[in-house]
Amino acid sequence: MSEIKKIDYTVGKKIRESLQADCQSCFGLCCTALNIAASSDFAINKTAGTPCPNLQSDFSCQIHSKLRDQGFKGCTVFDCLGAGQKVSQTTFHGQDWRQSPEISEKMFRVFPIMEQLYEMIAYVAEALSHKVDSSLFNKLRLQLEQLQRATELEADALLAIDIPNYRLPVNILLIETSEQIRQSLIVKMKEKNARKFDYRGADWMGKNLKRKDLRATNLRGAYLIAANFEHADLRGVDFIGADLRDANLRGADLSTSMFLTQMQLNSAQGNHQTKLPSHLKRPSHWDH
Ligand code: SF4
Structure with missing residues (x-):
């Protein structure tokens, strides 16, 4: 069997489609861990690590159905891709920061790192769903595996990750993917x-x-x-x-x-x- 026949573009598509936030399994990390600056997108200022005043004891939002009307448009835009539940349920094994305040500081620092790993995973998984050549496909697959392994690390190891060092090779692969896919379309469009x-x-x-x-x-x-x-x-x-x-x-x-x-x-x-x-x-x- 030739190598090209082993390429399965549906794997990346399935992984990309599976990257969805599950707020029920998260301890309100986007509403707590992140810094919020008052703007047209957010009605309040809030420092990283401070819970939003609208976050309820069960980690739901008390103005969920009227966020845009009350000046919190940014909350309807945000998407963690599943990083929140990963930190809550895997990295910290279901311990919540309200009941275990001793973990809160570390948990809130891990969340933005996990969020960036998930963002890179989403891009690389999507790249794997495009009809790239076998060499690029294999490089993307290895990159995806490396990123997925990183999400399984313990909290201290996650905090030690140098995110720019991860972003660099990902960026190179995404540019190559874009060039290949757009170039094949440009050829089909008979543009020189x-x-x-x-x-x-x-x-x-x-x-x-x-x-x-x-x-x-x-x-x-x-x-x-x-x-x-x-x-x-x-x-x-x-x-x-x-x-x-x-x-x-x-x-x-x-x-x-x-x-x-x-x-x-x-x-x-x-x-x-x-x-x-x-x-x-x-x-x-x-x-x-
Ligand atoms: S307004 Fe609601 S969704 Fe937005 S940060 Fe506060 S609790 Fe979270």
């Missing part, structure tokens, strides 16, 4: 000049791109705040690190976009016509 698809870091804030064919565009790290992508074709677009706050995605086709996250979607506007990748959910605040 690949450079005209490169808008890394572009400032498209408020730009009107309604009904534009933007397939295979590299929008890595682009500023897309309040840009109008209504009914735009965004298949094969690399959105890693792009700022999509209040971007209009109504009717846009994102079905095969790359490295789009739930947080990016939650921060944007869309409707029932917006086509999404299978691992992302339609935000409840979008138009119906």
Whole structure:
């Protein structure tokens, strides 16, 4: 059997789809461990390690159904991808910081590290679901295994992780994935000049791109705040690190976009016509 036949692109897809927050199994870590600065997204200031005043004794939010109305839009955008339940149930074996205050400080420092590991796992798992060549697929698979092993470490070992050292090789692999996938689409589109698809870091804030064919565009790290992508074709677009706050995605086709996250979607506007990748959910605040 040739090596190419061993490639199973569904494994990465399944892992990516499984990365969902389960707030019932978490001890309100995003509402406690993280620093919150008052802004249009958060009505209050809160230091890291201090529970939000809206966090109840059972770790649920007392304003859950009216977060946006009460100035906590940022809470509806956040997505830990499952890092919260991993820290609560695996790293700290189901001990909660209210009943065991001696673990709280360490638990709150571990959470942002786990969150970053999960973010990298999500990107690498998604990359494995794209039709990359066998060499890149194998490198991605090894990288994913390394990240998954890191999430099983004890708390002290997690705290010792040098996150930038983990991010560097991941970033290189994600860039290679983006190049391969977008290049094959550019060839299918019979376009010769690949450079005209490169808008890394572009400032498209408020730009009107309604009904534009933007397939295979590299929008890595682009500023897309309040840009109008209504009914735009965004298949094969690399959105890693792009700022999509209040971007209009109504009717846009994102079905095969790359490295789009739930947080990016939650921060944007869309409707029932917006086509999404299978691992992302339609935000409840979008138009119906
Ligand atoms: S408002 Fe609710 S969801 Fe937001 S940080 Fe506070 S408790 Fe958590």
